[in-house]
Amino acid sequence: MSARNNLEQYLRPGKFRFMVGVAGCIIAVVLGLLGGLINAGIIGATSKADAVPFGAMSGVQEGKYAYVDVVGLDEWSARSDDKYMYLCVDKDGQLSILCMKPSDESKFSSQKEYWAQHTKDGTTATVPSPIRVYGTVTKMPGNLISVLSSTYGISSTTLTNKVGTFYLNTMVTAKDSLSFPLFAAAIASAIVGIIMLASHFSHVKTIRTCLDRLDAEGLTQKAWDELQVCLKDSVMVPELPGMLLSENFIISRQDGAIMAYTDILWIYRHVVRRNFVVTSRSLICRLNGSQTVGLGLKTRKKSSEEVTQLISAAVSAKNPTVLVGFTPENSQRYEEMIRQA
Structure with a gap:
């Protein structure tokens, strides 16, 4: 097996x-x-014929499609949007x-x-013909119970004793209630799947980028030889399992990266924040040929700074011209080096 194949096998991501x-x-x-089949009415009990009589006191109805035959209706007593x-x-x-919706009042x-x-007067009024209303049985949140009890001037306990703890949401159909969770x-599953696949293929791409660079410089066999020595001596970067610093190469199994120190033009730490919270830290290596490789720094802040210094020192020892740290001056010098290459 060739040195490239050996390196590729070592760096290959897990399954x-x-x-x-x-x-x-x-x-x-x-x-x-x-969800699409439910919306199309092909599967699922989503028709009015499948609706059950609304029981405001029954928790077993939650999420089901139900109906109530309305003979009396008050003005609206609470609202949200x-x-x-x-x-x-x-x-x-x-x-x-x-x-x-208020438009349905008419x-x-x-x-x-x-x-x-x-x-108004407690007399026996003529009962109108009932109008059957369909909707999804939904549990009343605590704040709704408080608002309704305040509106009618009664306690929350008295309210729930009279109307139960569920309401009929006519704005959510049976199809909606069944298909929306799906x-x-x-x-959510698609997002997780895409992120995981993107991570996998990014790892594979990094391997190819690094090995192509080694092949171009004629350093593939040398890199494999040094990797074997590091593995034999169990030389690992502190707090970063899978990352090795050999005599002439950075090797990161977690990222699928292997780079010659002399191939690095600029190296700096990159921190990503979301709402002022650090979500990731990485070490960015800008290589000859305008290529970029990122190394994950899954450590504490102090440790990531120490690891960055350790790696930067190892690179600088073999490559004195490397640019270290992210500064406007280094960014400008890197652009000039790329243009001159």
């Missing part, structure tokens, strides 16, 4: 990232397909909470009139 990436993408496709909450009464006298004129007459899970 874990690739398998997780493929599995994530397959799961995303399957979940997305199931375009969601308006209404207290209603069905033909059996059971109070419930409905969530719907079809409940008789029901609103009945509510106003019935609650689509959300599909997106």
Whole structure:
């Protein structure tokens, strides 16, 4: 086996990232397909014929498609964005909470009139024909219960005793309630899968970039020989398992990188922050030929600085002209070196 093949085999990424990436993408496709079939009405109980009578006191109905026959409807008593909450009464006298758009009120004129007459003087008003309303059974959050109890001037306990702890969300169809979690899970699986596959193939690309550079410089066999010596002597960079500093090369199995010190033009530490929180640290190596290789520094801040200094010192000892550290001056000098190459 040639030295290049030996190095490639040593640096080759494990199967874990690739398998997780493929599995994530397959799961995303399957979940997305199931969600699409539900939206199309091909599978799942998503029709009005499958709806069950709404029971505001029953937790087993949560997430199910249900209906209530409304004979009385109050004015809206709470709202959140375009969601308006209404207290209603069905033909059996059971109070419930409905969530719907205010534009839907127009079809409940008789029901609103009945509510106003019935609650105003307590007389027996003419009960209008019920209007059947469909929606998804949803648990009421604590803040909604507080707002509703405040609106009607009663305690939260009294409210839940009268209307239960669930409401009927008419703005979410059965298809939505079944397919949305599948689509959300599909997106999450796809993101994980893509990230893992991107990491895997980035590792493979780094291997090829580094080995092509070694081949171009005629250093492949020398790199393999020095790697064998390092492995025999168990020479590792502190706190970075898989990273070796041989006599003439940086070798990082975790990143799939192997570089000659003399091939590095500029080396500096790169820190990525999200909302002022450090999410990653890496050591960037700018090579001859305008190529760039990043080495992960999965250590504490202090340790990453010490590792950076250790690696930079090893490179500088063999390559005195290397630019160390990220500064405007080094950036300008690097651009000049690339233009002159």
